[in-house]
Amino acid sequence: MAEAESTDYRELIQKADELYKTRERQIYELLVAHRDSSNPDILWRLERSARKVARLADTSKEEKEKLTYEQLDISRKAVDLGPSNHSCHQWCGISLNDVGDYEGKKTKINDAYRIRDYFAKAVELKPESPRPHYLLGKWCFEVTAMPWVVRKAARVLFATPPTSTFEEALNCFDRAEKNAPDFSCENHPMLGKTHLKLGHKEEAKEWLTKVLKSDSNQPF
Known part of the structure; x- marks a missing residue:
């Protein structure tokens, strides 16, 4: 049976x-x-x-x-x-x-570490898969790019609000791309945006140009 x-x-x-x-x-x-x-x-x-x-x-x-x-x-x-x-x-x-x-934002900020932990666990369990790296990278990017007003409110509401860096985000997006080049239409623009945030203009241009040329149209 x-x-x-x-x-x-x-x-x-x-x-x-x-x-x-x-x-x-x-x-x-x-x-x-x-x-x-x-x-x-x-x-x-x-x-x-x-x-x-x-x-x-x-x-x-x-x-x-x-x-x-x-x-x-x-x-x-x-x-x-x-x-x-x-x-x-x-x-x-x-x-x-x-x-x-x-x-709302309060709940989303409150859940941010749990969301990160789910993505980090997925990376730990299957490091060769590109998607968990992409998702963890996007989490890092969005937390780092959090508007000043939201960040200030988070400091008032939570003892330890979520933090990250654009360098951490870039490492995740790079790893995703190395694991499976062109695996998703979403990773190239995030690579471009992150390089731009870090002041890497040539690298940003390269990745954003690839967005127009990519054959991948598969989001998550």
Whole structure:
């Protein structure tokens, strides 16, 4: 029985991955029937598909919010069931960050270290994967680029507000690109922006030019 169930899950995962780029709602409908699954690879894919549906232009505001909170609930269950699965940690960090968009800056700042820790754990569990490095780099970039007013408020609200540097962000984006060149349409512009923040004008120009030439159009 267990062997048959495992085979069914493999087939389900294969089908979901085949449909991932083009059939957002179909994947979600396929996977949501398995939201009570104890298989973390099913759950993080369900979480990912819920996020994609939430970001579709024809998804209502009410459905977007519902799906965003749903994906966080699913992601926490996935981490509990798959503590050594890097994708579970990666997507839990993404989901926690997404929920912060609904709960305001105070909550987002309060959750910032937990978001970072999920991404860092994903890097630790699978250092050869580019996406956790990219996500950790983006966290470093956004924390460092935090507006002065928000940073000042964070110092008032929290004893130790989140901090990072553009150098840390650059190291993460570089590592992501070395692991898998052109793996995503999002890493090149972040490399360009980070070099620009550091005053590296030639490197920034090089990476931002690659944005126009890149064949990659696959976001997360």
